[in-house]
Amino acid sequence: DTAVSQTPKYLVTQMGNDKSIKCEQNLGHDTMYWYKQDSKKFLKIMFSYNNKELIINETVPNRFSPKSPDKAHLNLHINSLELGDSAVYFCASSQDRGGQMYYGYTFGSGTRLTVV
Amino acid sequence: QKEVEQNSGPLSVPEGAIASLNCTYSDRGSQSFFWYRQYSGKSPELIMSIYSNGDKEDGRFTAQLNKASQYVSLLIRDSQPSDSATYLCAVKGITGFQKLVFGTGTRLLVSP
Numbered sequence: 728d729t730a731v732s733q734t735p736k737y738l739v740t741q742m743g744n745d746k747s748i749k750c751e752q753n754l755g756h757d758t759m760y761w762y763k764q765d766s767k768k769f770l771k772i773m774f775s776y777n778n779k780e781l782i783i784n785e786t787v788p789n790r791f792s793p794k795s796p797d798k799a800h801l802n803l804h805i806n807s808l809e810l811g812d813s814a815v816y817f818c819a820s821s822q823d824r825g826g827q828m829y830y831g832y833t834f835g836s837g838t839r840l841t842v843v
Numbered sequence: 844q845k846e847v848e849q850n851s852g853p854l855s856v857p858e859g860a861i862a863s864l865n866c867t868y869s870d871r872g873s874q875s876f877f878w879y880r881q882y883s884g885k886s887p888e889l890i891m892s893i894y895s896n897g898d899k900e901d902g903r904f905t906a907q908l909n910k911a912s913q914y915v916s917l918l919i920r921d922s923q924p925s926d927s928a929t930y931l932c933a934v935k936g937i938t939g940f941q942k943l944v945f946g947t948g949t950r951l952l953v954s955p
Contacts, residue, residue: 760942768881768929770945783942817886831877831933832943834886 730754733818733835740808741843748803748838750818757822758782759801760832761793764815776801808842815839846870847934849946857954862919864949866932869913875935876908877943878917882928891917922953 731752740746752759760783761773775783776795790806801818819832847868856862864878875894879887893899893906893915905918915934919926929948936944 768931768948770887770931772942772944775942831875831879831889831892832887834888837886 728753731818731820731833731835733816733838735838736836737839737841739841739843742808742810744808745804745806746808746840747805748816748818748840750801750803750835752799752818752820752833752835754820754822754833756820756833757798758820759795759798760819760821761801761803762817762819764817764837766814770817774801774803805840808840810842813840813842845946846936846944847932847946849930849932849949851947852950853952854949855952855954856922858922858924860922860953862922862926862951862953864917864919864930864932864951866915866917866934866946867913868915868932868934868944870934870936870944871910871913873910873913873934873936876906876915877933877935878904878906878915879931879933879945880926880928881931881948887931919951922951924953924955927951927953 733750758777760775762770764770773787774793779795792804795801815837818835821832878891881887891906893908899906903920907916929950931948932946933943
């Protein structure tokens with residue numbers, strides 16, 4: 728069983744288009760994240776949701792809008808795509824116990840977005 | 844100053860040697876520390892976590908934490924070509940709800 732699944736795995740689209748990436752986790756975790764990994768492998772957090780509530784919203788253009796319909800799902804919608812949005816987007820989830828993140832994140836397989 | 848710093852490498856070691864990967868962090872109140880391995884084109888996978896000063900061993904891997912020096916390291920004993928990957932250090936600070944801050948990773952190359 729896939730723990731954190733993302734779709735699609737690859738996304739090639741033209742500038743100006745709108746696209747969505749979906750993420751689902753079956754681990755029972757209460758926190759989910761979107762990270763962007765650039766060409767130099769740097770992973771930078773974009774958003775985090777805890778039990779459907781937005782708790783982290785880093786400096787991300789308004790064109791990016793996350794949505795969490797329930798604690799097992801976190802989607803990312805991107806409007807008016809730009810060349811600089813090309814990257815790998817990872818969904819992740821975690822479970823906190825007593826204020827400690829004992830097990831780190833479990834990552835999805837990633838979505839490679841290419842904007843042409 | 845970056846929050847989490849790693850030497851980008853590549854770090855090249857021969858098969859069977861010990862690979863030593865280092866990471867420093869800026870948030871003195873950081874509580875939890877993680878090492879992830881990422882193969883090319885794949886997602887990061889957790890290999891070690893450490894929360895207290897000292898060493899933590901798991902098979903061929905040993906994580907070392909020194910909070911006074913704000914330093915965490917990963918030792919890989921008996922390195923294998925299959926260990927060739929990028930190793931990401933991640934830190935959870937005292938601020939930032941459930942957020943891990945990642946270093947840029949160190950690329951490890953193990954030659955047969």
